[in-house]
Amino acid sequence: MKTENQKAWFFVLPVLILVAFNAIIPMMTVVNYSVQETFGDNLFFWEGLTWFEQILNSERFHNALGRQFFFTFMILIIEIPLGIAIALSMPRKGFWVPVCLILMSLPMLIPWNVVGAMWNIFALPDIGLLGYFFNHVLGINYDMTQDPTAAWITIIAMDVWHWTSLVVLLAYAGLVSIPDAYYQAAKIDGASNWSVFRFIQLPKMKNVLTIAILLRFMDSFNIYTEPFVLTGGGPGNSTTFLSIDLVKIALGQFDLGPAAAMSLIYFAITLLVSWLFYTLMNRENLNDYEEVEH
Amino acid sequence: MALELQQVTKVVSGKTHIKETSLTLETGHFNVLLGETGAGKTSLIKLMAGLDKLASGTLLMDGEDITELSTQKRQISLVHQFFVNYPHMTVFDNIASPLRVAGMAKSEIAGRVEEAANILKLGPMLKRKPHELSGGQQQRTALARAIAKESRAVFLDEPLANLDYKLREELRELLPELFAGRGAVVVYATSEPEEALLLGGETVLMDDGYVRQFGPTAEIYRNPVTLSAASIFSDPPINHAAVSKAGDRMTMGEVSWTLPASHQAMSDGSYQLAIRPHHVLPLKHEGATVAVTGEIGITELSGSESSAHFMFDDHSWVSLAHGVHPYTRGEDHTFYFNPDECLYFTPDGHQIS
Incomplete structure (x- = not known):
């Protein structure tokens, strides 16, 4: 006999409430702002999709988006291979393993704004160690407060310093989970070091690398604190990423409608690209099953 | 072909894992490395495969010194206890990979x-990919890779240990014909005495990093040189007891028997007796002139065999008999054996010369 009752709702309810407070309500508030013009005294006027059109057509948004994609691209192209390379050269056994792991974890333990402040001082042309070294020892003109290229290099270097460890640790976890037997089998087959990497290590690291790429994409695409502290988006607008621009609009100009619309677009892009990454990397898995070679 | 080990040793951080070993492993039959876990079977295989360095000694392949030759150049195959295949490659590519590395022509690869x-x-x-296969199929893929490749030596390191009973029997039957006529030296490591007997050929008895005995399998089974060799080659463990000889009589506690003519030349004194569990039976059988009575301990029924542990005179013995026998724990039961089936060793466990 089939019994029906409504008890199940009581089990779902706590999660529902949590998700509502955590995601749905804040999100809907933003949606609410994005379709209206707001004035003081809680005056709201319906604007429909005006703010979305305005943002999508604005050159300022295009530029920030371009900078954002370029930054993320640079981060992924540097940090992923570098992380794998460092993980490959780390010891698998012995005294140095915990030493390496702790050294690797250190940058990630430092608060983001502290990282920004550290690199800011580090790179200052006259008093910073890095800035002084470039300008006065090597004689290279390096000033991130004046030169956009120098600012970009500093931000990328800072992010590589801060976050490559994450890729290293994930890749290392993948590597140590490969049993010795695989390496032995490869040796016996006469495989070269490159073949071992290509046919054993890389496939075995694939899952953790998917996670590493996704995490690094999302974090670098949403980056705010470190460049805000380091360059404040400057010089000019040269390092104004989406998040920095968004805060300028929302808090600097107090344009809540356009800022809300921009947040939603920003969120949609992050979601879309993450989804693309994930499906592309998984599709490769699927293709693997079907691919036949003779 | 022959693989020859001359005074080979292996030392890992000050500890000797393989004590000085000299062996000549021939082609044409299985060379079984038999020993318990930790006896040094895998260590010895790794040495022969070049995966580990020798501390001293020489390795010869058909008279050619291969001690310093890298694993990649030794032309060998190895099948592990774990199922090791390239995870993202199809079964075809897995089997073909060593042939491709060797630079073989495509048509020949396909054929092989x-x-x-x-x-x-x-x-x-x-x-298919390895993860779409069952354990047995994965191990068969690894075996196929080993036979497709032209190897001078094939090392099988407990290849059936992680398979279920049925598959193990199936593959075990297949193994000898797989390597017959291929000309490679086949080395097969196992911890199961029964497997060594089934695969025949020659057996290397290993224990604690030592090679205890080496020779034709049946010969080693029948004439173990030491008590420990007899123990390794017996499952369940061989029964032993202290005995003493006086004239043509051998005495064990309260029982005694007349020695067969072949053993009467032994000098009088103390000895160690060993007898395999399947020679100690709960029913009086032909030639079983000696009876011992002991208290039944743990009993077990496996398939159509009954085993019983029993205690007498401070000895813990095991009986392994065909058929289902009714034992009651804690009760006394009489077991019989034929004294001609006994093996005798010196009190310190060595063969009587």
Whole structure:
């Protein structure tokens, strides 16, 4: 006999409430702002999709988006291979393993704004160690407060310093989970070091690398604190990423409608690209099953 | 072909894992490395495969010194206890990979892979990935890779240990014909005495990093040189007891018997007796002139065999008999054995010369 009752709702309810407070309500508030013009005294006027059109057509948004994609691209192209390379050269056994792991974890333990402040001082042309070294020892003109290229290099270097460890640790976890037997089998087959990497290590690291790429994409695409502290988006607008621009609009100009619309677009892009990454990397898995070679 | 080990040793951070060993392993039959876990079977295989360095000694392959030759150049195959295949490659590519590395022509590779796959009944699986295969199929893939490649030596390190009973029997039957006529030296490591007997050939008895005995399997089974060799080659463990000889009589506690003519030349004194569990039976059988009575301990029924542990005179013995026998724990039961089946060793466990 089939019994029906409504008890199940009581089990779902706590999660529902949590998700509502955590995601749905804040999100809907933003949606609410994005379709209206707001004035003081809680005056709201319906604007429909005006703010979305305005943002999508604005050159300022295009530029920030371009900078954002370029930054993320640079981060992924540097940090992923570098992380794998460092993980490959780390010891698998012995005294140095915990030493390496702790050294690797250190940058990630430092608060983001502290990282920004550290690199800011580090790179200052006259008093910073890095800035002084470039300008006065090597004689290279390096000033991130004046030169956009120098600012970009500093931000990328800072992010590589801060976050490559994450890729290293994930890749290392993948590597140590490969049993010795695989390496032995490869040796016996006469495989070269490159073949071992290509046919054993890389496939075995694939899952953790998917996670590493996704995490690094999302974090670098949403980056705010470190460049805000380091360059404040400057010089000019040269390092104004989406998040920095968004805060300028929302808090600097107090344009809540356009800022809300921009947040939603920003969120949609992050979601879309993450989804693309994930499906592309998984599709490769699927293709693997079907691919036949003779 | 022959693989020769001359005074080979292996030392890992000050500890000797393989004590000085000299062996000549020949082609044409299985060379079984028999020993318990930790006896040094895998260590010895790794040495022969070049995966570990020798501390001293020489390795010869057909008289050619290969001690310093890298694993990649030794032309050998190895099948592990774990199922080791390239995870993202199809079964076909897995079997073909060593041939591709060797630079073989495509048409020849296809032929060889096909042949190996057919012998191991992998024909329909060639396009699958290892993770889509069962454990038995994965291990068959590894075996196919080993036979498709032209090897001078094939090392099988407990290849059936992680398979279930049925599959193990199936593959075990297949193994001897797999390597027959291939000309490679086949080395097979196992911890199961029964497997050594089934695969025949020659057996290397290993224990604690030592080679205790080496020779034709049946010969080693019948004439173990030491008590420990007899123990390694017996499952369940061999029964032993202290005995003493006076004239033509051998006495064990309260029982005694007349020694067969072949043993009467032994000098009088103390000895160690060993007798295999399947020679100690709960019913009086032909020639079983000695009876011992002991208290039944743990009993076990496996398939159509009954085993019983029993205690007498401070000895813990095991009986292994065909058929189902009713034992009651804690009760006394009489077991019989034929004294001609006994093996005798000196009190410190050595063969009587």
